[in-house]
Amino acid sequence: MKYYEIEVLLKGKREALLIKAENRQEALHLCKLKKGGVILKIKETAPPLEERIKEWKEKLLVFVKQSKVKPDSLIAAIRQLAVMTNAGIPIYDALKEIANSTMDRNLKEILLKVSEDINSGMSLSESLENFTYELGSLTITLIRLGEQTGNMPEALFTLADILEEIRENVMKFKKAIRYPLITLGAMAIAFVILIMFVVPKFKSIFERFKAELPLPTKILLWLEHTFSTYGLQVLGGFILIISLIIYLYRNNEDIKYKIDKYLLKIYLIKDIIYYATLSRFTLVFTELVSSGIPVAEALDSSVAMVDNSYLKEKLEIVKVLVQRGVSLTEAFKETGLFENMIIQMIAAGESSGQLDAMMRKISDYYRMKFNYILDNMSSYIEPILLTIIAGLVLLLALGIFLPMWDMASAVKGR
Structure with a gap:
């Protein structure tokens, strides 16, 4: 909705009205209904402050309430839906039954809403698009595949298998970083305790001698002053900044793109994102092509489920070029994302007419x-x-012992 400032001449007096409407024509129509008179001037204007605050509050409330469905609950629901649809039970009845049996409150609300949408004439994928964040774009893509091919049970079983694999990878990732995180956490707590309780003991000694302190010691004393004086403010500010970044990442496309691009430059994280994204992209593309979906349409659905904005932009090049009649090999080569071996495999699949089999091997790779x-x-x-x-150990050691050595040398020099 847009806001329009309209100046009206009514009974010889000028009046200014603020109208909320979809477009200029609707604003003029609403103005005539409300006031009549002669319209002198109309211009689009910014929303009033109270409306902007209200809109911001609504977005913040959605952001706070929004949460993804637990993977275990989602996988179980998809497998149930696959079995029930395979048995010939209508999707509406299957969704109602699964909603009544699930213990996940978030998933229950989603399934009940989707069943209502289906009852009103919407398709399953159209209704689920309203819950892309909660269910994931992969879920929407595979369910749309089932609708397009007319084989919903197979698409649902495939989706459940992929989600299980993703869940196992997430569990492996959490297990791998558990020890480093515990170690870093313990080290951080020990460091803060030393800063808060040990450094102040030495601070009085350093102040007594009034000697020039080395840089590591100045850093420790600055940290001690910051933690003891502004500890709660620093913690609150840190939490606020992280929450703001997450909010902007979800709601601002430009910031999301910049963060996604930056993440692909960070050691280790770039490889995890790169291989996870291309693995899912090639897997979904393979399933779509194997089911007889045209390549251009399969690319459209596969690219739509890519979460990283930068990689998504690169992969959209493939979709655009293929729609223009460029070969798949040249289109993939143009992105700069795929190594020469992968390009050769795609070329071999295209020339032999076994693209789906070759793409499956690439997905496995x-x-x-x-x-x-x-x-x-x-x-x-x-x-x-x-x-x-x-x-951290070096900072503590140098910060405490360097001035002690200097003071000891000064005492001996006397």
């Missing part, structure tokens, strides 16, 4: 690379962990 990273996560993280721990 990316899955293997992704699983290898997860299986060796500890060896990748250990150097970073050791560097951080060494840096």
